[in-house]
Structure formats: structure tokens, C-alpha cells
Amino acid sequence: MKICICGGGNLGHVVAGFVAAQNEHEVCLLTRQPERWSQNILIDAPEQTTYSGRLSGIFSDAKQAVSDADIVLLCLPGYGIRETLFQIKDYLRPDTAVGSVVSSTGFFFQAMELLPKVQPLFGFQRVPFISRIEEYGHRARLMGYKDSLELAIEQSCNPESLRQVLQQMLRTPIHLLGSHYEVSLSNSNPLLHPSRLYSLWKDWHEGIVYDHIPLFYEEWTEEAARLYIQMDNELQALLEQLPVTPGSIATVLDYYESHDAKSLACKLRSIKAFKGILSPMKEVEGGYVPDFHSRYFTEDFPYGLAFVHRLAHEKGIPSPTIDMIYNWGTRMVNG
Numbered sequence: 451m452k453i454c455i456c457g458g459g460n461l462g463h464v465v466a467g468f469v470a471a472q473n474e475h476e477v478c479l480l481t482r483q484p485e486r487w488s489q490n491i492l493i494d495a496p497e498q499t500t501y502s503g504r505l506s507g508i509f510s511d512a513k514q515a516v517s518d519a520d521i522v523l524l525c526l527p528g529y530g531i532r533e534t535l536f537q538i539k540d541y542l543r544p545d546t547a548v549g550s551v552v553s554s555t556g557f558f559f560q561a562m563e564l565l566p567k568v569q570p571l572f573g574f575q576r577v578p579f580i581s582r583i584e585e586y587g588h589r590a591r592l593m594g595y596k597d598s599l600e601l602a603i604e605q606s607c608n609p610e611s612l613r614q615v616l617q618q619m620l621r622t623p624i625h626l627l628g629s630h631y632e633v634s635l636s637n638s639n640p641l642l643h644p645s646r647l648y649s650l651w652k653d654w655h656e657g658i659v660y661d662h663i664p665l666f667y668e669e670w671t672e673e674a675a676r677l678y679i680q681m682d683n684e685l686q687a688l689l690e691q692l693p694v695t696p697g698s699i700a701t702v703l704d705y706y707e708s709h710d711a712k713s714l715a716c717k718l719r720s721i722k723a724f725k726g727i728l729s730p731m732k733e734v735e736g737g738y739v740p741d742f743h744s745r746y747f748t749e750d751f752p753y754g755l756a757f758v759h760r761l762a763h764e765k766g767i768p769s770p771t772i773d774m775i776y777n778w779g780t781r782m783v784n785g
Contacts, residue, residue, distance in 0.1 A: 451475045451476070451520040451521060451615065452475070452476045452478070452506075452518055452519050452520050452521075453469060453475050453476065453477050453478070453519065453520065453521045453522075453523065453619070454477075454478050454479070454480055454515050454516050454519040454521070454522045454523070455469070455477060455478070455479050455480070455523050455525055456479075456480045456481075456515075456522060456523065456524045456525065456526060456534050456538070457480075457481065457524060457525040457526040457530065457534075458479065458481035458482070458483060458486075458487070458586075458587070459525065459526070459527070459583070460581040460582055460583050460590065461525040461551050461577060461579065461581050462479070462481070462525040462526075463491065463493075463581065463583050463586075463587075463590035464493055464579050464581035464590045464591075464592050465523065465525050465551060465578070465579070465581075465620075466479050466491060466503065466505060466525075467491035467492065467493040467501060467502075467503040467590060468493055468501055468503065468579070468592065468620075468621075469503065469619050469620070470491065470503025470504055470505055471493065471501035471502055471503035472503075472619070472621070474618070475619065476506045477503065477505055477506060478505055478506045478507035478508065478509065478515055478519075479505055479507070479508045479509065479515070480509055480510070480512060480515035480516065480534075480538075481508065481509075481510060482510055483510075483587070484508040484509060484510045486586055486587040487505070487508045487587035487588075488587055488588045489504055489505045489508065490502060490503070490504050490505075490588075491503045491504075491505065491587075491588065491589070491590070492588065492589040492590075493589075493590055493591070493592050494584065494589070494590070494591045494592065495591075495592040496592070496593075496594070496595075501592075512534075512537040512538045512541055513541045515538075516538045516541050516542060516546070517541045517542075517543075518543075519542075519543075519546055520545075520546060520547070521546070521547050521548075521549070521615070521616075522538065522542070522546060522547070522548045522549070523549050523550070523551060524548070524549065524550045524551065524557065525551045526550070527555065527745055527749050527753070528555030528556055528749045528752070528753020528754060529748060529749060529752075529753060531550065531555065531556060531557055531560055531561075531753075532560050532564070535548075535560060535561060535564045535565065536564065539564055539565055542565070542569065544566065544568055544569065545570065546569070546570070547570040547571070547572055547606065547612055548561060548565065548569060548570070548571055548572075549571065549572035549573050549574075549616075550572075550573045550574070551574055551577055551578065552573070552574055552575075552576060552577045552636075552639075553573030553574060553575065553602065553630070553633040553634050553636075554575075554633070554634060554635070554636030554638060554639065554640050554754055554757075555640075555749060555753040555754050556634070556753050556754075556756075556757055557573050557634070558571060558573055558602070558604065558630040558633070558634050559634065559757065562604070567605065568605060569605060570603070570604075570605050570606040570607075570612065571603070571604045571605050571606075571630075572601060572602065572603045572604075572606070572612060572616070573601070573602055573630065573633050573634070574599055574600065574601055574633060575599070575600035575601070575602075575627070575632065575633040575636060575638075575699070576596065576599070576600070576636070576638055577596075578595070578596055578599055578620050578622055579592050579593075579594065579595060579596075580592070580593040580594035580723045581593065593723050594722075594723040595622065596622060597622075597623075598622060598623040598624065598625060599620065599622050599623070599624045599625070600624075600625050600627050600632070600633060600698070601613060601616065601624050601625065601626055601627060601633070602626075602627045602628075602629060602630045602632055602633040602634075603626065604630050609626060610626070613626050627695065627698050628693075628694065628695045628698065629692070629693050629694050629695070629698075631689070631692045631693065631694050632694045632695065632698040632699060634757065635685065635688070635689065635692075635699065635757065635758055635761070636699070636754070637681070637682045637685050637699060637701075637702050637705075639749075639750055639754060640750055640754025640755045640757075640758060641678060641681045641682060641685065641702075641755065641758070642678060643746050643750040643754075644681075644750055644751060644754075644755050644775045644776070644779055645674050645675075645677040645678035645681055645775065646666060646670065646674045646678075646729075647730075647740075647746060647747070647779065648674075648677060648774075648775045648778055648779070649671055649673045649674035649677060650664065650674075650729060650740070651740045651782075652778060654739075654740055658739070659734060659735075659736045659737040659738065659739060660731070660737050660738045660739065661737045661738075662737075662738070663728045663729055663731045663738050664728075664729045665726070665727065665728060665729070666724075666727045666728060666729045666730075667718055667719060667721060667724035667725075667727055668719050668724070668725060668726075668727075669719070670715050670718040670719050671715060672711045672712055672715045673711075674715065675711040675712070675714040675715040675718070676711040677771060677775065678702055678714065679702055679703065679711060679714065680771040681771050681772050681775065682701055682702040682703075684762065684767065684768070684769040684770075684771060684772050685699075685758055685762075685772075686699075686701060687767050687768075687769075688758065688761060688762050688765060688767045688769070691765045691767060692761070692765070702714065706718065730744030730745075730746045730747070740782070742782045742783055742785070747779060747782060747783050748783060750779075751776065751779035751780055751783055752780070752783065755772065755775070755776050755779070756776065758772060759772055759773065759776045
């Protein structure tokens with residue numbers, strides 16, 4: 451099959467290289483910086499494994515990239531989805547499946563608005579890999595796999611066939627969910643990151659300068675864990691009012707095999723793939739201040755938590771913790 455990966459970030463590198471390395475599909479890339487890419491991509495994986503994938507084409511022109519594609523997979527931050535859908539929509543075949551590597555940043559809401567009602571759509575609940583670029587356009591690191599993936603498919607006449615193709619592509623068992631809400635409304639990054647950010651800097655104001663940058667996960671606090679659990683409780687109440695399968699989005703405590711804020715904080719501090727990740731800050735005279743232009747803010751509030759916040763209000767679900775953190779984050783992002 452012909453597969454087009456859209457996006458040259460961490461996930462774009464790893465997904466493109468990993469899928470191309472299987473030598474079972476023709477993989478091309480749509481990126482704003484094609485000149486920085488090699489056709490041969492190396493992916494360093496756990497246990498001393500290195501995958502080598504060769505891309506069939508590297509394009510900045512949407513027509514060249516997607517006009518003959520069977521599958522288009524967006525590996526993009528939330529703010530890049532709408533622009534890319536506009537770029538590709540006039541060149542897609544009616545049977546081309548268009549999807550997102552993670553759907554909690556608004557993919558389905560925007561794709562259903564912009565693309566034809568017959569366009570097959572798919573999206574994952576969580577990203578398949580933990581990914582980091584090592585040398586842009588040449589080499590990346592696959593830092594962690596998922597044991598299985600959850601997927602939603604809409605507007606497809608044969609969802610099971612598409613599920614099987616994606617499962618084979620990513621070499622990971624994939625479970626098909628019943629509704630796009632089950633992948634669009636996530637208690638992963640859209641709740642995880644804001645809870646920690648709020649606990650770190652809820653009292654910050656102009657003039658406060660910090661003397662160091664805290665580790666984002668390894669110094670996770672019980673306060674952040676408690677906020678995370680409270681936000682998840684409000685999300686679970688919202689899900690009860692939507693056409694989703696009960697239990698399709700595991701609670702935070704179940705997912706992280708924890709039973710309270712203390713055990714959850716301990717679990718998050720211990721995850722190997724999260725080691726060494728710093729909180730989003732920038733250097734100023736005398737120390738450091740929060741970086742409200744980082745993706746932790748510019749993605750997880752307007753393109754993640756925003757959808758949960760909006761639907762909770764539309765359905766009349768009380769969401770005091772989500773409201774508090776969303777309103778704070780929006781103020782910080784907008785300055």
C-alpha cells in the first residue's frame with residue numbers, strides 16, 4: 451500500500467522510519483522541510499535494535515504526497531491538524547483513509563468538519579511509540595512501545611480491514627473502539643500535563659524567577675496527582691453522557707495501576723521513558739520562568755483540554771477542577 455506520513459516531528463520520524471523499515475509498504479513524507487531529510491531513516495529502538503527505512507518520496511507539496519495514497523497518517527501537534535487537512539483535502543481519493551497518530555487534540559472534530567462525509571477516518575487513543583529525534587531528518591529514537599493500541603474508525607465501509615492493515619503496519623495489537631469520542635476525549639496528555647503545570651505555576655506572576663528547572667515527571671507531586679484524579683473523575687462523568695462503551699477509557703488510577711494520589715505520583719515518577727524530561731521553562735536574567743509558548747501549553751490547553759471543557763459545559767456536567775485549570779492555562783497562553 452502507499453502510505454503518506456504527514457509531519458516531521460518526533461513521531462513523524464519514528465513512525466515513517468519504522469513503517470518503511472518493514473519493507474511491506476511504500477512510505478512517503480509530507481513535511482515543510484523536505485530539504486533536511488534523507489531518504490534513509492535510522493530508528494534506534496530498545497535492546498540495541500536499529501531499524502533502517504527508505505522513504506519513497508519526501509514532499510512539501512500536498513498534491514504530490516497524497517494524491518495516490520491509500521492511507522494518510524497525521525503525526526502532528528494539535529495546532530497543525532487543521533492547516534494540513536486544508537492542504538490535502540482537495541487531493542484525496544474518496545477511499546483514502548485519513549487518520550491521526552493521536553486523536554485527543556481534535557482530529558475527528560476537525561476532520562468531520564473539513565473532509566467529505568464519505569472520507570474514511572481513523573484515530574488512535576494514545577501514540578504508538580515514545581519518540582525522540584536524534585538527528586533531524588536522518589535518525590530518531592524509539593524509546594518505548596505500547597503493548598496494545600485503541601483505535602476509532604468512522605465513515606468506513608470496512609473498518610475491520612483497515613484495523614488489520616494498521617495493526618500490521620505498527621506491529622502492535624489494535625483494539626477497535628465503538629466511537630470517536632473514545633479516542634478524542636483522553637485522560638492522557640490533555641489532563642496529565644495541565645494538572646502538573648497548574649501545580650507548578652498556579653501562583654506564578656510577572657517578576658517571579660526560579661533558580662532551577664524541575665523535572666516534569668521524576669518530581670511529580672501528590673498535589674499534581676490529586677488534581678489529575680479529580681479532572682479524570684469529571685471526564686468519566688462526561689463519558690457517561692456520551693455514546694461510548696462503558697470502560698473504554700480506563701480511569702487514571704486503573705491505567706497507572708494506582709489507588710490514590712500518593713501511589714499515582716510514585717508511579718509517574720518511576721516510569722523509565724519519562725526520565726530526564728524537564729519542565730517547560732526558559733532562561734531569563736537571574737534564573738528561569740515558565741515557557742507559556744511551549745507545546746505543553748499551546749497544545750494541551752487549546753487543542754486538548756479545550757474539547758473536554760467544551761463538551762462538559764454542553765452536556766451540563768459539573769467540572770470545577772477542569773474549569774479552574776483550563777481557565778488558568780488559557781490566561782497564561784494568551785498572556
